[in-house]
Structures are given as structure tokens and as C-alpha cells.
Amino acid sequence: MSTQPPSENAGEQTEAGFRIPDKGMFVSEYNKEIFSATRMPERIKILDTTLRDGEQTPNVALSSEDKLKIAQALDELGVDIIEAGFPVNSEGEADAVKHISGAGLNAEICGLCRASQGDLDAALACDVDSVHIFLATSKTHLEKKLKLTQEQVLDKAVTAVQYAKAHGLVVEFSDEDGTRTELDFLHRMHKGVQEAGVDRIDIPDTVGVMTPSAMQQFVSEIKKNVRVPLAVHCHDDFGLSVANSLAGVLGGAEEIHCTINGLGERAGNAALEEVVLSLQAFYNVKTNINTRKLAFVSRLVSQLTGVPVPPNKAIVGENAFSHESGIHVHGVLSESSTYEPMRPEIVGKERTFVVGKHSGVHAVQNKLKEYGLELELDQMKEVVARVKKYAESGKKLDDAELLAVAYDVMGQEGEPAIKLDEFTVFTGLNFTPTATVVLNIDGESRRASETGVGPIDASLSAIRTAVSKDIELKEFRLEAITGGSNALCEVTVKLGDSKDAQLLTLGKSVGSDIVTTSVDAMIEGLNRLWVRKLNVQNGAGRKEKKRAY
Ligand code: KIV
Ligand code: ZN
DSSP: OOOSOOOTTGGGOOSTTOOOOOTTBOOOHHHHHHHTTOOOOSBOEEEEOTTTTGGGSTTOOOOHHHHHHHHHHHHHHTOSEEEEEOGGGOHHHHHHHHHHHTTOOSSEEEEEEESSHHHHHHHHTTTOSEEEEEEEOSHHIIIIIIOOOHHHHHHHHHHHHHHHHHTTOEEEEEEETGGGSOHHHHHHHHHHHHHTTOSEEEEEETTOOOOHHHHHHHHHHHHTTOOSOEEEEEBOTTSOHHHHHHHHHHTTOOEEEEBGGGOOSTTOBOBHHHHHHHHHHHHOOBOSOOGGGHHHHHHHHHHHHTOOOOTTOTTTSTTTTEEOSHHHHHHHHHOGGGTOSBOGGGGTOOOEEOOSTTOOHHHHHHHHHHTTOOOOHHHHHHHHHHHHHHHHTTOOOOHHHHHHHHHHHHTOSSSOSEEEEEEEEEEETTEEEEEEEEEEETTEEEEEEEEOSSHHHHHHHHHHHHHOTTEEEEEEEEEESSOSTTOOEEEEEEEEETTEEEEEEEEEEEESOHHHHHHHHHHHHHHHHHHHHHHHHHOTTOOOOSOOO
16 A cells, blocks of 8 residues: 555556546545555445344334335345345234345345344245344353353354255355454354355444454455455444445455445444445445435435434535535535535535525525526625624524515515415315415406315415416425424425526415415515516516516
């Protein structure tokens, strides 16, 4: 390994073992230089254990149906091996594994088993392609948990591998608590399971107690006596699971166990999205993962497990490609690599600019442009000043509130063109929700009635019908601000125009009735859309209000 400072064209070398990192990633030249002399495998296999170790996350329990949905998403993502569950655990678990095995997925479907015939029979009954047999090897586990000698453990492991192989299964064997096991015993264990026909051996860092350099050496020592592919399974108790997994690869591992969003026992497992992107960015080692689907799968897993993704989570967190500070926004707008190490589209995300205390004119201008607003410099400075004042009071300013400030500064939030004169909505059991509105639209009275799947849907449809069918409800967000059945709610609507993609705006309202609050937000958004449309029709700055919708 070279420790020289990077040469200018470190990225251009083509000598064996060196690969040029992917386009769209902007890692350090020094990093490239360091790893230019390191031999790495072309491709790493990904075993995803979201449905097994991930489901062991405290308070997570997935239905069979949700497990199948996740398995299908993992398959589309390109995971090589899906650890679908622990079949002997319960009937429900076996049922889920069986469904996944029968779903015709491309991935190898694997069931977790202890080194026992009962567990292996349960997995066989689920028609899995492979089994992941685990058995503890560390002194603590042998003495305090299993109450077995090393010889007994070795014998159990060998018998289990032989049984699984005799039944035509692909077999991966894990030395549970392997990283706290003396190497001598691991060598003996690996000799035994290899003679029994094991296909892969996994080294679990069960309680996440390795450092990257120790992990690299540990795996390379093990590799000396192993001829089947090696895997690593790292837990995140010290926040090092991804670094340790990468170190495992440097030590000779060819497969990594990981989970979506880093779910798993206690502090979790190595996050698949971080592992895959790091392999690609730092070592140019490929996986079969379609990284563009990562954001989608992360959201799906978060929704179905009920475990939120922290906003600052690498790769898939809400803030991962979000910029607030004026200096950063300015930099990113001129060249994204100034403050982004990879392009967001690589992982299926979008860059966002957040307006807040640290924002400057560039950030605010850019955000308002998204909604078609171009302000004079003086007006822009006034908006920025108000934004900072608002943010300094500790409140978060969302896009709808920013628009309200901008329209106010521009003097366009005056007398609304669209007013609600009458509104009724009926809903109930075995009754189709129906709403009627009478709107005063620039002096003209218009009435419309519509039905919907619920009272909000019916009401917003009736308003659209009264104003114009060109109006598109692009987003609808309803959040409870306080608890209880009389809670305050906040509704935000994003509106567009099917005839003009540039017309985009937001409306927002806060109230205690979710239906009338939704209607108020819609009317506010429509009035903004009206002003925007008039400006397009008549030229900005003109006060004619004869057209719009
Ligand atoms: O962390 C661990 O050791 C495991 C085993 C089942 C491999 O999850
Ligand atoms: Zn684990």
C-alpha cells in the first residue's frame, strides 16, 4: 500500500488492481492513491438480512404480506441473497419464508438455522435455496450460553452442514461471536465445515467490537485456511459496522451481510446503502445493486417497519442532499461537487435547498424560482431578512410559508380573486361523500358539486370543478400539530396547471377541522396560482384580472 501523497493524475492509472471510481462520485484523490495498489475483488455479493436480523430490531414485526413486498423490492434492487427469515421461529415466520421462496425471485432465498436437524427441516419445508447455519464459537458463548465444549460445537456444526448438503442445499456457515473467538478454534471449525461441504463461511462481528484495521487482519488470517468464499456480518454497536465490512473486504471477504437503513439487533447491522456506495466510490468494486432504487427501498422498509430514517442518515436521509447555508447553496448551484460527494440521482434522491437561518439570497432566489417567482434584488433582500428573523425565533420555515412571505413582499397577496361563499359536505356510513361549493371567482359566482372517496377528496374536487379542470392537485399533506380528537392540523397543498408545467404553487392552512382547513389551503393555493397565471397571460406587473381561469 502506497503512503505517498497523491499524484496529480492518480485517477488515471490503469495498473492491475486499480479502478477509476464511477462517474458522479467525487472522492478524495488521496483515497484513490492509497487504494490504487490494493487488490480488490471485481464484485462483492450482498446478502440482505433486513427480513431476519432487521426484523430483530426492537419493536419491529412484519406481516407475511409486508415481508413479501420487501423481498420483491430487494430482488428488484439486485440483492444476491435474501435472508428471508428464521423458519423454525414460528409458523408465521415459516409461512413468510415459504411465500418468498415461491415468489419466483431472482435472488437466492436463504433461511436462518441453528445447527440442528429440526431447524434445517423447517427451512427445507419452506423450499429455500440455501441455509445460513450459525453456531457460537466464542468461549463466553460456549461456557455461559451453550454449555458445550469446543469439540461438541465442532461436531454439531459438521453434522448440520453434512445434513444440509445431503438435502441439496447451498450452505453458509457463521461462527457466531466469531470476532471474540480465538483464531485456532476458528481454523479448526473452518477445516471441519469445509470437509463437510460448506459453500461459504461468514465471520460475524456479533456485538460490533472490531476496529477496521483489526477486522482486516482478522479476516486475512482466516482466509489463509479457507478456500470457499468468505462473508462478513458486522453489527453497529460502536458505529463501525460499515467501516468494518469494508475492512473485511480488504482482508479478503467477497460477500457482505447488510440491511436496509442499517436495521438489526440493538444498534443494527451495516447499512446496505452505505456499504454499496462506499464500495463503489472508494474502491470501484461493483455489486449487483441498482443504486437508483435505494431511496425507494429505504422508504418502503421504513414505512413497513415503522422505524423512521434519521434525517441525517448517510445516503438515504432527508438531509443527505439538502443544503441550507448560503455558502453551500451558492457552491452547489455553480458545481454540485463543491459540497456533494456524489450526485443524488445515483441513489434515487433529489437535491433540495432548505430556506432557513443560514440562507442567503442565492438559496432564497433558487427556491422561489421553483415556484416561478422572480423578485427584484431589493425585494429578495427583504424576503431573506424576514426569513432569517423567522428562523431565529426557532421556527422552521417551509416552502408554503416562504411563498407567503414572498407574495407579501411583492404586494401580490392583496385582495384574493377566489373567495368561498358557500360550502357543504355530507359524509357517513354507506353514503358517498358529496361536497358542494359556491365560489366567487373574480366577481362571477360559480357552483359545483362532486363526490369523492372521503369528504376532503369530494370538497377539493368540487373546488377544482368550479375553478378549472386544468388545475392539478400535485401533493396533499395533512399533519396533526397537537394530540386529541380536537387536535390542530396543518394542511399543505401543492397545485399545478396541466396546460403549463411552469405553474406551480403551494397553499397552506392551520385549523381544527381537517375538511375546512383543507379547503382553506386549497383556496389559498388557487389564489396564488391565479396571480401566476394572470402574470403569464398579461405579463408580470400588469393588474388586469380579466382572464386566468
Ligand atoms: O450477529 C450475528 O452473529 C448473527 C448470526 C445469526 C450470524 O446475526
Ligand atoms: Zn447479526
